[in-house]
Amino acid sequence: MTGQRRSAPQARKRIVPSDYVNLMPFAIILLTALLDLTTPLDLQFDRLLSAAPALAACAWSVRGTLAIGLLSLVTNVGLAAAQGLLERPGHFFTVGAIAAVTLAAAVASGARQKRERTLADVRSVAETAQRVLLRPVPHRLGQVSIDTFYMAAAAEAQIGGDLYEAVRTPHGVRLLIGDVRGKGLHAVEAAAVMLGAFREAAHDEPDLPHLARRVETSMSRAAAQMPGGDVAERFVTAVFVEVPDDEPTVRLVNCGHPPPLLLHDGQVCELEPSAPSPPINLGMLVDDDYHVDVAPFTAGDQLILYTDGVTETRDSSGSFYPLTERVRPWIAAAPGELLDRLRQDLIVYSDGALHDDIAALAARRLPEAAGTAEHVGGHVTVRPMA
Incomplete structure (x- = not known):
């Protein structure tokens, strides 16, 4: 949807x-x-x-x-x-x-x-719970046009922990996409904690590392209270994104999640992190911090966030879905149209045999949000796809 x-x-x-x-x-x-x-x-x-x-x-x-x-x-x-x-x-x-x-x-x-x-x-009941968890995202936040979709594999009615959110804050538009390890009620509970912490902290924390740490704290506390299993196994891969109102840039903290795609200057680029950040709820177990990367994000540019259900979709021969290749013809499409094409293409590519839940979010910077900048502080490893 x-x-x-x-x-x-x-x-x-x-x-x-x-x-x-x-x-x-x-x-x-x-x-x-x-x-x-x-x-x-x-x-x-x-x-x-x-x-x-x-x-x-x-x-x-x-x-x-x-x-x-x-x-x-x-x-x-x-x-x-x-x-x-x-x-x-x-x-x-x-x-x-x-x-x-x-x-x-x-x-x-x-x-x-x-x-x-x-x-x-x-x-x-599972679909209703998923709709309550993933509440509708406004089509426009500030100078950013946004659209999302979630598609459940619905194997034996098991809902997963794929999640997304977008909020307007004093620091700009902040986005989140994540994937909780596992499926079922524990995954949904973890996703609810993750989303609740993000929705609250996104307005208060001054930057993405502070936001990730705040969410990490909430997740660690909740995971310790969940019955059964190893607490360390209840982790969430995620990407935190910030689109400032007054800069033609996008900031990202990638916590072990598939790299977002940037549609910029007629090219499709993977935004590989310059340094890894730990998945949420694993930050306490590794001696690491949350690293911010910055990439240009000017008028008309588009960002695609997605869960691994997209790239792990297989065709009849077992080949994985080549996301960057398939997206290239849709560069000029608006977020809603782009995600509609992606969803339909996934169904056709897999012949309707989806084996994992899929969530995706597309965000485009509107023309009036564009500024001019000679230099972007910091950088992200932007890998153009041939």
Whole structure:
């Protein structure tokens, strides 16, 4: 959902495996009837009719499964009548087998539907929790245009800890993207702590290192109170970003997260940190500090923050999604359009088989925010992609 406002575009229309499963019971009945009518009587292909209701239990409702079982029985009786086999003992055995399999399949269908309803309820709760956690981000903050999207893999309704936020502060527009290690309720709880700490501290702390330390303190305190597991394993990779109102620059602190992309001067560049900063909740365990990098960010430039679900998306051959190459044709697109294209491209690239949650945020500096600067203090390792 882009900015929590637009639903994800649909992947290209195609026949999905469930369509074939729905039709296969009828194909089995038809194929069995043809074989039984065109082969010698002693082969008894009609016994295969019991496979139709058994397969129907995988996709059809209880009534549908019973109807397919009844159709199999009618087909069996019709074949026996056409071949003069109604009085043969083998015919009664086949009828009994089809009836027994149909009843068992109906029970299995009912159990499957119950599980599906439970999973749908859990998934609905999970999606609601994710929407509450990732509240809508304004499309414009100061002189920065912003858009976001979150796309859940929804494997067994497990929501992950992908997070983003954008706030206007006295120090400029501050952005955050992060990814909590693991999935489930613990990840959501950690993401909630992370976002709450950022939303509060972003307005008060004078610079990004102080902001990262403040969030680190909140996360460490919360992680120590979470039940079970190793506290050190509850870490968050993140990127803190600051876009000052009066400078054509962007400041970043990268805490072990995938490097953002900068769309600047017609090029797509990876903003690799000049020095590593520890992931959140690991700062107490390493003798390191939070390092600020600075890059030019002038009118029309765009920054893309994303979680590793983007670059770890694979195609049918197992190749990772080449983000920088795919983004290059979209340099001129507005943030919302760019993320719409990225989302749709990820679905097509993976053929709809996403295995991880994905979050992304795009921020563009609007023309009236641009200033002129001869020199930018400090620098970030900007690596143009060929």
